[in-house]
Amino acid sequence: MITDNRAKPCLVEDFTGYAAALSNVLDAVGAPVVLKRRKRVIIKPNLVNTSPFPVTTHPDMVRALVEYIRRHSKARIVLAEGCGDACRETAEIFACLGYTQLAAEYDLELLDLNRAPLMRMTNPECSFFPEIYLPRAVMSGLLISVAVLKRHSLSQVTLSMKNMLGLAPPSHYQCGGSWKKSALHADMQRAIFELNCYRAPDLAVIDASVGLADYHLGGPVCSPPVNKIVAGFDPVAVDATGAALLNMDWRIIGHIQMAHGRLGHAEVPGE
Secondary structure (H helix, E strand, O other): OOOOOOOOOOOOEOOHHHHHHHHHHHHHHHHHHHHHHHOOEEEEOOOOOOOOOOOOHHHHHHHHHHHHHHHHHOOEEEEOOOOOOOOHHHHHHHHHHHHHHHHHHOOOOOOOOOOOOOEEOOOOOOOOEEEEEEHHHOOOOOOEEEEEEEEEEEOOEEEEEEEHHHHHHHHHHOOOOEEEEEEEEHHHHHHHHHHHHHHOOOOEEEEEEEOOOEEEOOOOOOOOOOEEEEOOHHHHHHHHHHHHHHOHHHOOOOHHHHEEEOOEEEOOOOO
């Protein structure tokens, strides 16, 4: 978590279009000061499969973020994802959802986290991941999680911390099934928390302009649309706020509860 005293843990902005809403909320949380001193920024969208928004991060959201970063920083920008679909490769999903074109337009690096060189880390305090393998490329630079507001069948919500599961390489964490990270199903809540103990997002953004009300891979959208953008430098606060927008109390969501006081503080604006 960024500790600059001008950076705010979490704020919410009304959605009036990606460019305006994102610019307003990132200005308010103090992002320009943080971005100015960075040489490398990694944007991690949620591109689990080829389904369009709101299952996956809208490319227009990432476009607005790239343009915002370019206004405030000379950093090299990387678009990084490791898709979860067992039948497709990340490169296919980048192309299908418009990210290959976006990268070419803005001269961005596209990084497939499922195939990136790995580093081994250990933490004896972790029970699910006492040892973990993660892409070396995400361990340096400013890591931005760009999640979509969604409920989830196993983790209850999939927000900025859950989005970090895309970092887990299939070479170590696929155990059959229809998901490249299927080993994490054994204890999804603890897996999310402990993976974030190794690498949490430095800046968390949630596209809550619509929201998926019941299920992360489809189903009914929130009615009425939530019409918010959430952002901040504390992913625990950001995710607690996202949960509240789905009418859920963060205290009953295992990974947010575990992360509270350890990786950040689950403070919901207005409470």
